[in-house]
Amino acid sequence: MNDNRLGTSVSPYLRMHADNPVDWREWGPDAFAEARRRDVPVLVSVGYATCHWCHVMARESFADPEVGALLRRDFVAVKVDRQENPDVDASLMAAASAFTQQLGWPLTTFLTPDGHVFFAGTYYPPTPVGQVPAFRQILAAVLDAWTERRHEVDANATAIATAIRQGAESDAAALVGDEPAGGDPRLPSVDRVRAVTGQLLRSEDTTYGGFGGAPKFPGAPLLEFLGDAAADGDAEAAALLDRSLAAIRGSELTDADGGVFRYATRRDWSVPHYERMLYDNAGLLAVAGAEQARGIADFLRDTLRREDGAFVAAQDSESTIDGRRVEGEWYRRPLAERALLDPPPLDDQVLTGWNGLAIRGLAIAGARHGDDEMVDLARGAADAVLRAHVRDGHVVVRSGTSRGASSAPPTVEDVGLLAEGLLELALVTGDAGLAVAARSLVDDGVAARFDVDPVLAAAGTATGEQPQTAVRSGTVALAAAAATLAALTGDDGYRVAATRLVADRAVTGTERPLGHADALGVALALQRPSREVVVVASDPNDPLRDAVRGARRPGTVVARVTPEQARDWSAAGFALFDERASLDPAAFVCHDRVCALPARSVTELAAQTV
Structure with a gap:
């Protein structure tokens, strides 16, 4: 059974998972409405198209029909491209920091149907590795908590959501x-x-x-x-x-x-x-x-x-060489040899x-x-x-x-x-x-x-x-x-x-x-203090134009225009260029838009821009 919904996605990352035996949905209200209807948790997996460990987890777990069946039965599964939806990624990352400081992608989060995270991690292998449990173990533990300790799940989700909301309100107050x-x-x-x-x-x-x-x-x-x-x-x-x-x-x-x-x-x-x-x-x-x-x-x-x-x-870390998908091998070869191979794909x-x-x-x-x-x-x-x-x-x-x-x-x-x-x-x-x-x-x-x-x-x-x-x-x-x-x-x-x-x-x-x-x-x-430098020269090779390359510094704005362009800027409401078109070539050095006498040579300009 393949009820995967990602085949028509614009995101290349989502389309990479279109053939998974997982009932993937895109992020949106419909996925959470389905979770409310069935009263099941939402798995949200976040990654991006050139993410190596995202590829690994996809091959190990999301391509597994048994994992797909588990997700279809007990969860609503959602895929998110963090580059397409950075706001979603930022919110889920903030919630995930309550569970781990080793943040990164793939980001694996579990949410209530109300959209509140109650557990999160990153990459999970197909079998336990050291202290890292297998992905199936994580699914089983999450499902057990959901069915047997629902009050704890709801309490954790509410506490994390409240902390995120308070932080966001504080940031918003600073901005307005x-x-x-x-x-x-x-x-x-x-x-x-x-x-x-x-x-x-x-x-x-x-x-x-x-x-x-x-x-x-x-x-x-x-x-x-x-x-x-x-x-x-x-x-x-x-x-x-x-x-x-x-x-x-x-x-x-x-x-x-x-x-x-x-x-x-x-x-x-x-x-x-x-x-x-x-x-x-x-x-x-x-x-x-x-x-x-x-x-x-x-x-x-x-x-x-x-x-x-x-x-x-972006460009991927993996490429296909001799029929195998390998990380980094294309880049480790000399440039001449690379030209004979298919390069890593692009996001x-x-x-x-x-x-x-x-x-x-x-x-x-x-x-x-x-x-x-x-x-x-x-x-x-x-x-x-x-x-x-x-x-x-x-x-x-x-x-x-x-x-x-x-x-x-x-x-x-x-x-x-x-x-x-x-x-x-x-x-x-x-x-x-x-x-x-x-x-x-x-x-x-x-x-x-x-x-x-x-x-x-x-x-x-x-x-x-x-x-x-x-x-x-x-x-x-x-x-x-x-x-x-x-x-x-x-x-x-x-x-x-x-x-x-x-x-x-x-x-x-x-x-x-x-x-x-x-x-x-x-x-x-x-x-x-604000400083503005405007060079007006119709000759693109005029030395005054090159002389302002090093003038860029904090608080300084440097513009290089022809007389006709100066008139265009002025007409568009950029007052710095008012009455700047009459001298050619000339450089105007201003402080808070109060200008010195026009500099007509590199020497004069240098004296004003020390």
Whole structure:
């Protein structure tokens, strides 16, 4: 009997389970209504298409007809792609932390028909391994508790849901609070933010580089904070960033084609977990040196880029070689030999937020290193995402593939990361249209116009965006974009919004930087005096344009435009560009939009941007 419902899913991860002998359903109210009708628990299994241990558990347990029969008889079984539904994943992860600190994917959770988690874990083998029970044992224990100790199940579920609800209400209150006159005192001081470098130095692995022991992650948000601190004059942060990037660049974590793997399983950065995520590589672009950035850009162009210019989510760790599905073998072979084999498959979802992160990284790296192809790649992705995922100034699609658009609603990650990416690209290319699109997204995001998943809303367990060590926060990106718009438009309401969005996260980041480092860079920018640099030059090779590459630092916005583009920006309501088109070439250096005399040479510009 195969009553599996995943065959028509947009998500590649869900479709991977379409042939399981399990009565899989997609996440949604219908699954929980069925559980209420039958009075059975709901198994929710969360993973993603390039997750190795998700593949293993699928082969060992979900492909087993006997396991399928057990699930069909005693449970309602639901599959969730954490990349398609990050809000669901965040809520279930928050609940799972009550049972284990070894969080990851596959995430195995058991919920009441009301949507409340009462037990959770991660990967379970088909037979017991050490202290880890078999998956069938877990199913039997859960069913026994459900039938024999229902009051305990309900009490646990209610307590966990209450804790999640209280945490979410606290976060929401911080986001909607009024801004005190004179700035939000919750924003950490420059000295307090810069003191974080000392914390990171104490946690540095001085033998192998990076932070902590095994496993070792690239941690792009943390490295970007070090880049911000370095640009702000922190020499220790600059040295720590250089050492960390060198460790990644010279280790097995970086593949021969330039792409970076998700993490290394050993402290010395060896034995990678071979999947390659768009977000890791895109995030590193913002801080990588020229050679490292060029390798990453090549990987994005050659492996993750679709014909329309958008980037897909990831490349798998497993491939089929000599008829066997094996992890990592394709990557361990020389490049010439790889070309003769089928490569690991792709998670072909185009995720709006992750593409925004790639647009941003390519724009920053292209401007910093004078690499026009990176900027062109960023533009191609921006055009593709705006065309397919944005309507009338609003993000309407979070995830799409060649099979169509997912019904999963956009999140703050999609709005914030795309807005920030579009603004970075607009400043590099001078295209005011990109900035107009970004402004609409920021206006949406600041107004918090996001649909809450109906199951989570009914259960009261929507957590909002949770901190991550690997991906730049959408909330932080939204704050950074708002701060940039404040400089471009002269509307201080954007700066107020930016401070409100990032203040609490930044304070937490000074205490626990590993999960909140991205907020620290934005806080540093908000605490520094605003500085705006506009270069107007019709000649793309004018030396003034190249002279501002190094001007990027916290609190500074740099734009390069032609006279015609300056007029377009001004007409679109970006007051910084008013009356900037009359001199060509010229550079305008402003502090809180009060500008010095135009600099007409590199020497004059250098004197004003010290």
